[in-house]
Amino acid sequence: MTTDIPPHTDVSDSRRAWREAELARASLYLCTDARSAQGDLPEFLDAAYAGGADIIQLRDKTLEARDEIAALEVLKEVAERHGKLFSVNDRADIALLVGADVFHIGQGDLTSAQARAVLGPDVLLGRSTHSREQALAAEADGEIDYFCVGPVWETPTKPGRPAVGTGLLAETAASAVKPWFAIGGIKAGPRLSEVREAGAERVVVVRAITSAVDPAAAARVLKEESA
Numbered sequence: 001m002t003t004d005i006p007p008h009t010d011v012s013d014s015r016r017a018w019r020e021a022e023l024a025r026a027s028l029y030l031c032t033d034a035r036s037a038q039g040d041l042p043e044f045l046d047a048a049y050a051g052g053a054d055i056i057q058l059r060d061k062t063l064e065a066r067d068e069i070a071a072l073e074v075l076k077e078v079a080e081r082h083g084k085l086f087s088v089n090d091r092a093d094i095a096l097l098v099g100a101d102v103f104h105i106g107q108g109d110l111t112s113a114q115a116r117a118v119l120g121p122d123v124l125l126g127r128s129t130h131s132r133e134q135a136l137a138a139e140a141d142g143e144i145d146y147f148c149v150g151p152v153w154e155t156p157t158k159p160g161r162p163a164v165g166t167g168l169l170a171e172t173a174a175s176a177v178k179p180w181f182a183i184g185g186i187k188a189g190p191r192l193s194e195v196r197e198a199g200a201e202r203v204v205v206v207r208a209i210t211s212a213v214d215p216a217a218a219a220r221v222l223k224e225e226s227a
Helices: 011-025 041-051 065-082 092-098 112-119 132-140 167-175 190-197 215-226
Strands: 028-032 055-058 085-089 102-105 124-129 146-149 180-183 203-205
Touching: 011 085, 011 124, 028 041, 028 215, 041 055, 041 065, 041 215, 055 065, 055 102, 065 085, 065 092, 085 092, 092 112, 102 112, 112 124, 124 132, 132 146, 132 167, 146 167, 190 215, 203 215
Parallel strands: 028 055, 028 203, 055 085, 085 102, 102 124, 124 146, 146 180, 180 203
Antiparallel strands: none
């Protein structure tokens, strides 16, 4: 994405400000693998962004580092063309190498301080949370820019992780100041309505778009229903 930067403006500060503004506007966050089976990663990413995805994260545990970097370079190019954010999961070294907008960590990954030490100040940091205590900790952590709460329903993308239900969403909505996303088994229709009614204004989805015959249309419906 090309932006006009005023004279004497620090480039890093400008990049950080743009990323924060995009995060504040975001309501639809997609996690996808590298589409190795389908062989359509660039086309899929283009369709998802065009349909309304605000952030796309590549999360593919099957990839070696070089292949992950190659896939992320594709994601970066598509994201920049659409003027949208892209996210790296778990690997701070890879996030640094590809110039990620967003870096997402789980409870057992790097601490936020460690991630910040590697990536510097202008990358947005996100954290997965699965309980009230973890959500409160993410809210209180000055290095964390957003957090996810879930899984709301059990999902095969997180096997063995118990569902937290919509009650935790309501508790989070009552106190959270930072941007936060509901995640886990969410799709258009009654489930999206339930998380919205619980107070979640932002959602993360996987299969709702990755398994769709028409990813752009699926993203469009989710975006419209989450508005």
